[in-house]
Amino acid sequence: MYPAMRSTSADVFRPTDARPAPGGNIGMLRWLQENLFSGWLNSYTSLVLIGFVLWVFPAVLNWLVLDATFAGDADTCRQNTGACWPFIVDKFPVLMVGVYPQELLWRPGVACLALLVLAAVTYTDRLKGAVLVVAWLLLPVFALIMIGGAFGMVEVEQSLWGGLMLSVLLALVGVIVSIPLGVLLALGRYYGSPLIKALCVGFIELVRGVPLITILFMASVMMPMFLPPEMVINNLMRIQIGMIFFSAAYMAEVVRGGLQAIPKGQTEASLALGVSPWKTIAFVVVPQALRHVLPPLIGRCIALFKDTSLVIIVGLLDFLGMIKNSAFDPEWLGFQKEAYFFAAFVYWLICYGLSLYGRALENRGASGARR
Amino acid sequence: MASILVQVAVLALVLSGVYFLFQNTQANLTARGIESGFAFLGHEAGLPIGDSLIEYNPTKSYGYAFLIGILNTLLVSAIAIVLSTVLGIFVGVARVSPNWLLAKVAAIYVETLRNIPLLLTLIFVYTVVIGSLPHPRDPISPVEGVYLTKRGVFVPRPVVEDGFILFMLAVMIAGAISISFWIWARNHKKTTGRSVPGVLGGLGVFIVISTLAFLATGGPVGAELPAYSGLNFAGGLTLKPEFVSLLVGLVLYTAAYIGENVRSGITSVHAGQIEAANALGVSRGIVTRLIMLPQALRVTIPATTNDYASLVKNSSLAVAIGFPDMVSIGGTIIGQNGQAIEIIGMWMAVYLTINLLISLAMNFLNSRVQIVER
Numbered sequence: 164m165y166p167a168m169r170s171t172s173a174d175v176f177r178p179t180d181a182r183p184a185p186g187g188n189i190g191m192l193r194w195l196q197e198n199l200f201s202g203w204l205n206s207y208t209s210l211v212l213i214g215f216v217l218w219v220f221p222a223v224l225n226w227l228v229l230d231a232t233f234a235g236d237a238d239t240c241r242q243n244t245g246a247c248w249p250f251i252v253d254k255f256p257v258l259m260v261g262v263y264p265q266e267l268l269w270r271p272g273v274a275c276l277a278l279l280v281l282a283a284v285t286y287t288d289r290l291k292g293a294v295l296v297v298a299w300l301l302l303p304v305f306a307l308i309m310i311g312g313a314f315g316m317v318e319v320e321q322s323l324w325g326g327l328m329l330s331v332l333l334a335l336v337g338v339i340v341s342i343p344l345g346v347l348l349a350l351g352r353y354y355g356s357p358l359i360k361a362l363c364v365g366f367i368e369l370v371r372g373v374p375l376i377t378i379l380f381m382a383s384v385m386m387p388m389f390l391p392p393e394m395v396i397n398n399l400m401r402i403q404i405g406m407i408f409f410s411a412a413y414m415a416e417v418v419r420g421g422l423q424a425i426p427k428g429q430t431e432a433s434l435a436l437g438v439s440p441w442k443t444i445a446f447v448v449v450p451q452a453l454r455h456v457l458p459p460l461i462g463r464c465i466a467l468f469k470d471t472s473l474v475i476i477v478g479l480l481d482f483l484g485m486i487k488n489s490a491f492d493p494e495w496l497g498f499q500k501e502a503y504f505f506a507a508f509v510y511w512l513i514c515y516g517l518s519l520y521g522r523a524l525e526n527r528g529a530s531g532a533r534r
Numbered sequence: 535m536a537s538i539l540v541q542v543a544v545l546a547l548v549l550s551g552v553y554f555l556f557q558n559t560q561a562n563l564t565a566r567g568i569e570s571g572f573a574f575l576g577h578e579a580g581l582p583i584g585d586s587l588i589e590y591n592p593t594k595s596y597g598y599a600f601l602i603g604i605l606n607t608l609l610v611s612a613i614a615i616v617l618s619t620v621l622g623i624f625v626g627v628a629r630v631s632p633n634w635l636l637a638k639v640a641a642i643y644v645e646t647l648r649n650i651p652l653l654l655t656l657i658f659v660y661t662v663v664i665g666s667l668p669h670p671r672d673p674i675s676p677v678e679g680v681y682l683t684k685r686g687v688f689v690p691r692p693v694v695e696d697g698f699i700l701f702m703l704a705v706m707i708a709g710a711i712s713i714s715f716w717i718w719a720r721n722h723k724k725t726t727g728r729s730v731p732g733v734l735g736g737l738g739v740f741i742v743i744s745t746l747a748f749l750a751t752g753g754p755v756g757a758e759l760p761a762y763s764g765l766n767f768a769g770g771l772t773l774k775p776e777f778v779s780l781l782v783g784l785v786l787y788t789a790a791y792i793g794e795n796v797r798s799g800i801t802s803v804h805a806g807q808i809e810a811a812n813a814l815g816v817s818r819g820i821v822t823r824l825i826m827l828p829q830a831l832r833v834t835i836p837a838t839t840n841d842y843a844s845l846v847k848n849s850s851l852a853v854a855i856g857f858p859d860m861v862s863i864g865g866t867i868i869g870q871n872g873q874a875i876e877i878i879g880m881w882m883a884v885y886l887t888i889n890l891l892i893s894l895a896m897n898f899l900n901s902r903v904q905i906v907e908r
Contacts, residue, residue, distance in 0.1 A: 374850040384868060384878075388875070389559055
């Protein structure tokens with residue numbers, strides 16, 4: 164008889180308690196040693212960086228908060244060594260909407276709310292794809308109507324639009340119009356007959372080969388010369404058209420990447436089932452392609468938003484333009500640093516927020532595809 | 535058949551569109567009394583230019599002024615490409631460093647610079663950073679002979695002295711010797727299997743011969759130091775604030791992107807390969823040189839090509855801070871004679887040529903590192 168076969172309660176295997184980890188393998192010191200002081204080069208780098216952080220961080224904190232002025236006017240600010248936040252507070256309306264009429268501010272507000280609500284709804288994935296697409300396509304129209312005024316609302320001239328509102332509007336219209344255009348260009352480049360392909364490739368490469376500034380100059384200076392004298396398009400609209408063309412060329416390249424990633428079997432299966440070629444492209448290929456390239460597409464949106472800052476060179480007063488103007492206000496001279504710091508903060512917030520939103524959409528999309 | 539019809543229809547549409555635009559342009563130009571054609575390039579420009587690589591005065595022609603713009607664009611782009619590559623590699627390596635603090639600092643740098651428009655960075659550097667440097671009276675001098683002031687950066691200028699040609703000849707001979715040594719070492723390894731340190735040896739030979747030649751010819755390269763005289767610095771080499779700001783802004787911005795390319799290249803190499811090499815006792819240097827780099831470069835080079843092209847295009851933002859690059863000078867010319875079509879055409883031609891050259895060069899480099907597939 165083997166001892167193990169007699170199974171009495173006394174023989175049940177009882178593991179001894181795990182020994183505690185050896186000292187020095189856990190806790191902060193261990194972490195510090197592993198991550199900051201694992202060798203002499205590492206330790207040296209860490210020490211230099213710690214010194215750098217200890218030098219920069221207090222200085223920045225002092226300037227931003229501790230020594231800063233939070234209430235008062237330009238004279239109070241000059242007495243303190245820190246940042247002058249009353250300057251930003253004073254300029255805030257101008258920075259946000261330019262010289263847009265005060266009593267009509269609710270209108271851009273509603274447009275902005277619509278944008279945020281649509282973004283949230285898109286994230287929750289409650290609406291059907293087609294409805295969402297239509298809603299996004301209508302959003303710029305709605306925003307333009309709300310800001311410019313139509314259907315009996317008081318009209319606001321385009322020369323009064325400005326500030327962050329103008330930057331967002333330029334980017335929003337640019338993105339929403341350039342994505343369909345980019346899809347068409349990409350389809351032309353990928354599926355088109357030789358002539359159409361050549362035209363699409365020519366457009367895409369020509370636009371991508373030159374800086375945005377030259378395209379904005381062209382839109383602002385040359386477009387009136389191309390058109391008959393009775394056809395007058397105002398400066399803002401011309402610049403918007405230039406940005407759309409510019410963005411469409413880049414979108415086309417992004418979408419082409421997506422088209423290339425769709426296996427041939429997809430189109431073949433769809434055609435074999437008797438679906439017409441156009442419907443195959445519209446309902447089988449393009450939706451999948453767009454889903455594939457969501458990350459770079461969001462990247463292009465961020466890039467276009469950053470690029471809207473270039474319109475100050477052709478004379479529009481967008482957010483950066485208003486910042487620049489404020490920095491030279493005789494009443495608040497000497498507070499450029501605050502203005503540019505605030506601008507950097509706002510741009511950073513929006514761009515980083517967009518990239519987080521894009522990542523969230525992407526993860527949601529991925530889980531949806533897995534289901 | 536149908537597809538041919540469609541193509542003919544599209545062609546007709548495009549041609550009539552072009553004809554329509556051409557007609558309008560002709561009519562508009564005559565109505566405004568603007569001449570067309572490139573005859574204006576020979577006319578006297580009469581515009582002042584701050585920075586110029588070659589001799590310039592306002593009596594020179596428009597074509598000459600535009601050429602200065604092209605040279606300035608090329609100069610700032612070339613320097614920025616080199617510096618941003620160096621900084622970018624450093625940032626990319628720092629981001630994957632086992633040192634937690636270094637990785638975090640690099641990450642903050644990348645995320646900050648990439649999410650702020652380049653134009654804002656440029657204006658910030660120009661007005662705030664350069665603007666807060668001291669007056670030439672009491673400059674910041676990190677190294678003897680280098681002075682940072684709000685009027686620009688002053689550095690020593692290399693001056694060629696007697697015997698320079700002799701020295702250059704010696705350097706060329708040294709180069710030829712070290713290259714032939716390297717080739718011999720490579721062939722020697724191929725035929726006998728014994729490895730000779732060809733690169734290191736060649737470099738050593740080159741440095742030794744060059745140094746000896748430098749001493750023998752009596753140090754034919756001197757330096758002219760900038761010196762403060764009354765109002766400003768005289769002598770030396772002056773880097774104008776506009777040039778410095780554009781360079782710093784472009785380098786900081788592009789390095790963030792190149793850093794990301796480098797990082798994704800490094801992380802794309804499978805960790806198992808490095809571990810396998812370590813387990814086999816392969817030395818660290820060889821792991822980096824023969825396993826890590828070739829695979830990382832395959833990912834990094836194509837993305838970096840695009841960033842170089844963007845950098846050249848982004849240099850056109852010079853117009854916002856008043857550095858006389860091609861776009862800035864061209865814009866002034868448009869303002870003077872209204873010949874926008876010609877100038878914009880010239881801009882496009884130059885940028886497209888530069889971009890083409892960059893992609894040709896980088897494609898060549900890329901074809902050297904890509905996997906050869908059968």
